[in-house]
Amino acid sequence: MTSRFAQAVWVLFGVAAVTFMLSPLILLVLFSFGQNSLASFPMRGLTVDWYGRLFANADFRVALKNSAVISVSVGAVSVIVGNLAAFAIARLRRRHAGPLLAAATLPLMMPPLVLALALLSAYSALGLSLGPSTVVPGQVVFIQPFVILVVYARMADFDETLLDSARDLGASPLQAFFTVTLPIIRPTVIGAALIAMALSLDEFIITYYTIGGGLTLPTLIWGMLRRSVDPSINALATLILCATVGATMLAIRATRYRS
Amino acid sequence: MSAAREDSPSASPPPLVRLRGIAKNYGNVAAVRPLDLDIHSGDFYALLGPSGCGKTTLLRIIGGFTEPSAGTVEIDGLDVTRLGPEQRPTNMVFQGYGLFPHMTVRQNIAYGLRIGHVDRAEIRERVGAIIGLVRLEQLADRRPDALSGGQQQRVALARALIMRPRVLLLDEPLAALDLQLRKAMQEELRRIHQSIGGTFVFVTHDQGEAMALANRIAVMDAGVCVQEGGPEDIYAAPKTRFISTFIGDANVLPGRRQGGRVALDAGATFPDAGADEAIVVVVRPEAIALGRDRPSDLAGAIRLTGRLADSVFLGPYVKYRVTLENGAEVVVHSQDVRLRHELVPGERVQVSWGLAQQRVLVS
Numbered sequence: 001m002t003s004r005f006a007q008a009v010w011v012l013f014g015v016a017a018v019t020f021m022l023s024p025l026i027l028l029v030l031f032s033f034g035q036n037s038l039a040s041f042p043m044r045g046l047t048v049d050w051y052g053r054l055f056a057n058a059d060f061r062v063a064l065k066n067s068a069v070i071s072v073s074v075g076a077v078s079v080i081v082g083n084l085a086a087f088a089i090a091r092l093r094r095r096h097a098g099p100l101l102a103a104a105t106l107p108l109m110m111p112p113l114v115l116a117l118a119l120l121s122a123y124s125a126l127g128l129s130l131g132p133s134t135v136v137p138g139q140v141v142f143i144q145p146f147v148i149l150v151v152y153a154r155m156a157d158f159d160e161t162l163l164d165s166a167r168d169l170g171a172s173p174l175q176a177f178f179t180v181t182l183p184i185i186r187p188t189v190i191g192a193a194l195i196a197m198a199l200s201l202d203e204f205i206i207t208y209y210t211i212g213g214g215l216t217l218p219t220l221i222w223g224m225l226r227r228s229v230d231p232s233i234n235a236l237a238t239l240i241l242c243a244t245v246g247a248t249m250l251a252i253r254a255t256r257y258r259s
Numbered sequence: 260m261s262a263a264r265e266d267s268p269s270a271s272p273p274p275l276v277r278l279r280g281i282a283k284n285y286g287n288v289a290a291v292r293p294l295d296l297d298i299h300s301g302d303f304y305a306l307l308g309p310s311g312c313g314k315t316t317l318l319r320i321i322g323g324f325t326e327p328s329a330g331t332v333e334i335d336g337l338d339v340t341r342l343g344p345e346q347r348p349t350n351m352v353f354q355g356y357g358l359f360p361h362m363t364v365r366q367n368i369a370y371g372l373r374i375g376h377v378d379r380a381e382i383r384e385r386v387g388a389i390i391g392l393v394r395l396e397q398l399a400d401r402r403p404d405a406l407s408g409g410q411q412q413r414v415a416l417a418r419a420l421i422m423r424p425r426v427l428l429l430d431e432p433l434a435a436l437d438l439q440l441r442k443a444m445q446e447e448l449r450r451i452h453q454s455i456g457g458t459f460v461f462v463t464h465d466q467g468e469a470m471a472l473a474n475r476i477a478v479m480d481a482g483v484c485v486q487e488g489g490p491e492d493i494y495a496a497p498k499t500r501f502i503s504t505f506i507g508d509a510n511v512l513p514g515r516r517q518g519g520r521v522a523l524d525a526g527a528t529f530p531d532a533g534a535d536e537a538i539v540v541v542v543r544p545e546a547i548a549l550g551r552d553r554p555s556d557l558a559g560a561i562r563l564t565g566r567l568a569d570s571v572f573l574g575p576y577v578k579y580r581v582t583l584e585n586g587a588e589v590v591v592h593s594q595d596v597r598l599r600h601e602l603v604p605g606e607r608v609q610v611s612w613g614l615a616q617q618r619v620l621v622s
Contacts, residue, residue: 165357169371170345
């Protein structure tokens with residue numbers, strides 16, 4: 001029957017397309033465990049030596065520390081600033097909220113390269129030296145719109161009557177926020193923070209231009225690619241992949257959760 | 260029931276809630292036109308009206324959630340117009356209940372006392388007492404999403420009552436409940452009101468509910484309070500055509516008054532003092548007698564003939580529709596079930612009532 005045949009073809013096509021898109025990642029992870037020093041088939045055996053070599057690399061440890069510090073800082077700042085923005089916008093009527101939301105998410109539409117160069121010229125005009133501390137503001141500009149959108153969506157759905165009730169029972173607006181609003185949206189806030197941190201960890205373009213001589217995990221990969229192409233790069237990439245995917249999966253679960 | 264009200268006006272204490280010149284405008288729209296209202300201690304007061312009449316706005320003004328465009332609100336002798344809800348001696352049960360989803364029933368009820376830094380032992384005692392009052396003992400440790408609508412409503416009620424407000428405000432408290440539950444909750448509310456003797460003010464669009472619960476009703480239409488009084492007074496003596504059809508069923512028959520006599524378009528005439536003008540006669544369906552078209556059958560002062568359109572058995576009474584000779588329709592409620600079997604649709608019938616059963620209102 002042709003329709004069942006056609007359906008099978010479509011399914012096959014879907015599987016092939018997904019495999020095609022995921023295959024570089026799969027191969028990447030695969031070769032990080034391979035014994036060949038050149039990523040090619042046939043594979044000689046499995047080993048975790050490349051991970052060992054990676055951890056022994058001093059640059060790696062520096063990059064790991066920087067990435068951790070930057071992503072936590074960016075996460076913290078974007079969450080605070082993004083939440084404040086989202087609460088304010090959510091309180092407005094739809095008519096006013098729309099344009100403000102668009103303005104707040106403008107950075108997403110800017111090419112990161114342009115943003116990076118703009119920051120670079122600003123920093124040099126101010127005479128600031130480049131390093132992890134100059135990376136954070138740049139990343140926050142780009143990442144905070146995600147936080148705003150996620151938290152705004154949650155707040156737009158938030159039952160105003162709950163806050164009216166809290167006030168009716170004697171709570172000041174601040175008390176109402178800490179005893180009612182925050183506990184209820186906590187999963188969303190945590191989720192937004194994780195998204196921000198995952199995005200920060202992965203971020204390359206802005207970081208590359210504003211970190212000067214410093215290193216983060218993504219820029220380390222870039223540097224290693226230029227020098228030597230051995231599977232310890234695969235190991236590094238696999239680690240970054242796991243961290244980002246893990247954080248994002250947690251975030252998605254958290255932000256979909258309805259208490 | 261209402262301990263505070265005396266029959267002689269000189270003995271009645273000052274009202275607990277005084278609204279003077281209260282108005283609310285949203286841009287060009289007048290949600291509430293300037294009005295005065297008194298609510299006495301112990302009242303179970305209803306703000307009744309169709310959607311958009313301003314009743315919820317008025318309730319929110321009393322509670323402090325909406326600031327009036329003009330006028331003053333006085334509660335217990337204190338001018339509270341500029342005070343927010345957390346500073347007024349009122350508490351509100353909201354239409355959606357507003358129960359905190361991340362807290363149990365017990366924690367919800369205790370919330371106001373916790374915020375007020377009441378001592379923990381006292382909180383436990385008062386929460387226990389109020390849970391007993393609203394009969395929620397079995398459910399005290401559940402979360403709101405594990406409760407039915409009626410149970411949630413009782414939690415919202417308990418949460419407000421535990422604060423011992425001078426005035427308890429309820430925004431369409433029974434709107435979300437099905438018929439059986441609504442009747443049961445009406446009983447509950449009445450019982451609780453009598454048991455604590457407080458002052459309740461509630462908003463409803465259901466005239467049956469207003470009459471079942473309230474000892475005083477303010478009927479509102481388009482931002483104006485059109486009549487205020489006890490349910491029997493409003494039912495028996497509605498001041499306007501709108502009120503007579505909004506509260507209870509009513510037949511409205513147009514006519515004209517000329518030289519001290521009214522002539523109905525449908526045919527009958529009777530004496531009535533008043534100006535020469537177009538009027539309507541309002542008569543309740545249960546006040547009309549229905550019978551065969553025979554001279555001796557009915558004895559009322561007003562007698563009209565027509566044909567029986569149909570009859571419907573509704574349980575406690577039969578609803579007859581009669582089409583009069585001029586085309587107007589009259590609805591009669593009768594408990595005489597036997598008559599239903601005797602009359603045939605299309606048959607000529609007579610409807611009749613006395614002058615005491617009707618009201619003549621300006622058209």
